[in-house]
Amino acid sequence: GNSVTQMEGPVTLSEEAFLTINCTYTATGYPSLFWYVQYPGEGLQLLLKATKADDKGSNKGFEATYRKETTSFHLEKGSVQVSDSAVYFCALSDPRGQNFVFGPGTRLSVLP
Amino acid sequence: DVKVTQSSRYLVKRTGEKVFLECVQDMDHENMFWYRQDPGLGLRLIYFSYDVKMKEKGDIPEGYSVSREKKERFSLILESASTNQTSMYLCASSFVREPTDTQYFGPGTRLTVL
Numbered sequence: 293g294n295s296v297t298q299m300e301g302p303v304t305l306s307e308e309a310f311l312t313i314n315c316t317y318t319a320t321g322y323p324s325l326f327w328y329v330q331y332p333g334e335g336l337q338l339l340l341k342a343t344k345a346d347d348k349g350s351n352k353g354f355e356a357t358y359r360k361e362t363t364s365f366h367l368e369k370g371s372v373q374v375s376d377s378a379v380y381f382c383a384l385s386d387p388r389g390q391n392f393v394f395g396p397g398t399r400l401s402v403l404p
Numbered sequence: 405d406v407k408v409t410q411s412s413r414y415l416v417k418r419t420g421e422k423v424f425l426e427c428v429q430d431m432d433h434e435n436m437f438w439y440r441q442d443p444g445l446g447l448r449l450i451y452f453s454y455d456v457k458m459k460e461k462g463d464i465p466e467g468y469s470v471s472r473e474k475k476e477r478f479s480l481i482l483e484s485a486s487t488n489q490t491s492m493y494l495c496a497s498s499f500v501r502e503p504t505d506t507q508y509f510g511p512g513t514r515l516t517v518l
Binding site for chain 2 (some may be wrong): 326335341368381392394396
């Protein structure tokens with residue numbers, strides 16, 4: 293079956309540091325890939341997505357590139373802020389969006 | 405903006421009680437989902453529905469049932485709550501639209517079963 297693996301947290305960084313959160317997947321066919329973010333006390337929000345190989349999703353300074361050859365979708369940001377502190381989930385879905393699989397989440401804490 | 409609302413943010417119930425969690429979306433989405441979120445386990449799918457009166461079991465349906473009588477509303481039912489059902493419950497909805505679609509989440513209901 294489909295699965296998503298992401299790096300264990302928590303990740304603690306200083307403000308303006310570079311962020312990478314690794315995500316790899318196992319899937320049949322050509323899934324779509326997502327990063328969701330969950331701020332404290334809230335539900336999940338879509339951060340970015342990519343629907344085919346070599347697509348780059350980007351939003352709020354975050355980027356991730358769909359790499360089919362390495363089955364990866366790593367999340368990056370060049371300079372994190374305290375307000376980026378949250379839990380980040382990597383996910384994939386089939387094209388109909390009825391088979392979503394989420395990774396376990398990575399908690400990020402950014403210190404001033 | 406898409407809006408997914410859940411009936412309660414916090415709920416405390418006793419073992420053996422019947423519990424209803426309600427979810428409403430206002431974007432005419434076909435798909436609706438119920439997840440539970442537990443530390444270290446991420447999100448696990450309980451049930452989903454792709455149309456009115458239709459339902460499919462997810463990864464952990466035991467102890468739960470669902471109801472979808474109207475397109476905008478998807479209810480999760482705990483027939484007899486148990487302490488191991490203490491968790492955060494998240495509802496989500498999405499269109500059925502090629503080539504992909506995005507899930508929109510509600511704020512979650514934190515359920516405690518005593």
